[in-house]
Amino acid sequence: MALNNLDTLYRQVIMDHYKNPKNRGNIDGDAVTIDMNNPTCGDRIQLQMQVEDGIVKDAKFDGEGCSISMSSASMMTQAIKGRKVEDAINMSHAFSDMMLGNEVDTEEFDMEDIEALQGVAKFPARIKCATLAWKAMEKGVQED
Template sequence: MSLDNLRDLYQQVILERYKKPRNKGTTNPVDRYQKGHNPSCGDTIELTLHLVDDRIQDVKFEGEGCAIAMASADLMAEALKGKTATDALEMVQRFQAMMKGEAEFPQELRKLNVMQGVAQFPVRIKCANLSWHTLKAALELSANAQPAGFVSNE
């Protein structure tokens, strides 16, 4: 696939997920909750997770921000369903490495690779990473702990 075709695909998927997110809302029940904020551009996200036996059953988000931040949250939420918390934390590391051009996701998670296009715009990497930082903070909370305000990705 040519670079122009890849760039078009990247833009198309981001716009589609921004306009019609598939994972917007709040899980029922809410087992983990965390707010995230990107101070450099104002993106905010509220992430909820439903866990059963350390396995993510559902992930939903609410938020306001740019197309990249919201599309990244939507793609992330879809990819996490059925994963263990440990798997999810490994995915956070892989996503952050992908934003640096150091990794990509395997075939079964290839939808996340569309976010690689963000790496061409260094100022937008924080937008793509916001939901992933928020997820990490939510998973690192103990089961009944209250989140400490917003997590910042700066």
């Protein structure tokens, strides 16, 4: 596939998660709640997670922000549900590496749609947008 077609596909994936976010909303019952924001561009997120026996049983988010931050939150909540906390944290570290333009073994965690965000590495000002939800998740599992 030509590079231009791949960029177009990635933009479509990002916009789909932005317009039709997965796991947007609130968790009923006990949940770890983390509020974070990116004052640089005004992104804000509230992430809620249910963690039981070292497994992320559920994850939902709410907030407002640019297409990158909101689609990243949608992708992240999808990716971590059902995973061990340790794996979710390792996936977050791999995602951060990807945002810095480093090579990442995308098959280790089956990044799926998340790979669409790798182009963000070309725009350093947008990296904080992409990593906001991931940083919230890391903070939340440490508080649990």
